[in-house]
Amino acid sequence: MKRIGQIFLWGSLALVALWVIPSVVNLMTLEGYSTPFTLYSCTVHDFTALDRGEGSDFRFIDTKGNVYGDEAQPMFYASLLASKGALPDSIEGRKISLEEIEKNKVIVSVRPKDVNKTSAPVYLLMESVPERLELQDPEDALVSRKDGIYVYNMEKNVLLEEKTARLRKALDSLGFAYPAKLFAGNPSHHKAYDEGYLVTDARSRVFQLKQVNGTVQVRTFPQADNLGVKYLTITEFENHATLGYLVDADSRLHMLVPDGRVLPTGVTYVPEKEDLLVVGDLFYYTVKTSDDKGEHFWALRSSDFYPVASYERAYPSGRSLPGLRFTSSLDNWVKPRFK
Secondary structure (H helix, E strand, O other), X not given: OHHHHHHHHHHHHHHHHHHHHHHXXXXXXXXXXXXXXXXXXXXXXXXXXXXXXXXXXXXXXXXXXOEEOHHHOOOOOHHHHHHOOOOOOEEOOEEOOHHHHHHOOEEEEEOHHHHOOOOOOEEEEOEOOXXXXXXXXOOEEEEEEOOEEEEXXXXXXXXXXXXXXXXXXXXXXXXXXXOOOEXXXXXXXXXXXXXXXXXXXXXOOEEEEEEEOOEEEEEEOHHHOXXXXXXXXXXXXXXXXXXXXXXXXOOEEEEEOXXXXXXXXXXXXXXXXXXXXXEEOOOEEEEEEEOOXXXXXXXXXXXXXXXXXXXXXXXXXXXXXXXXXXOEOOEOOOOOEXX
């Protein structure tokens, strides 16, 4: 018994050493590193990185080393340029206004922790056409099970049988295969409008579930049927340019637009392992994916999301001491892992 206790003690000390020593060494030896904020410019037509420079003024440097002022990013700094009377009247032959610029600003940020998580299959169901014009807190919820999707009233915690039957009939008429695999929505009244949920069925086909005047309406997107969608997120921006973003089985990003089309972007994105940042404006969307090796940028034309440029920035090479870890930047789980 004493021998077993000694083995346990020494084993515990070894695990603690594998955890503490590499962490301390890495903390003392590794240098911090940050990358500059980078966007594609509609005036320079190149990626420009924000740089503080030697003085107090910001400057922008393109991939060729050319230096610019705020005029390199008139969409992002439109209000500032307008206050100085320096906002252009037109860009790329198109007349622009401050109101139109602000309406078309888009920012999306997704981290692996947002993707690699588990949650109860309960989804709050908003009314997309509220009586008082402003979105209200949801009263019902969708509950996904192996044999179907059910609608419950949350206050009374009762199954709404008639509403569930109508939803089931609508799903069956479109060939929905149970159980549902992915749900993407934003059940919050802090937005201009509601598009319900984007959902994939057991065959990875994409559907939209949206409550209109108390009835859950269902829509499908045939162009996405053969993509093998493994991740999706819904977008509800003021400009209505997209309905959502889809990632297919080959880690390719697609834009789902309101008329039902699925537009390829040329962007490669692995949701489980990479951060995603999308900054869009009236002319171009800058898409950045990043992992532990570096950053990858794409510029997409806002009108059709066609890729017009790409750029890569590798992180400085450095080696950390391998050891035991209990947390990761990729998920929220606390568990032992050797890295």
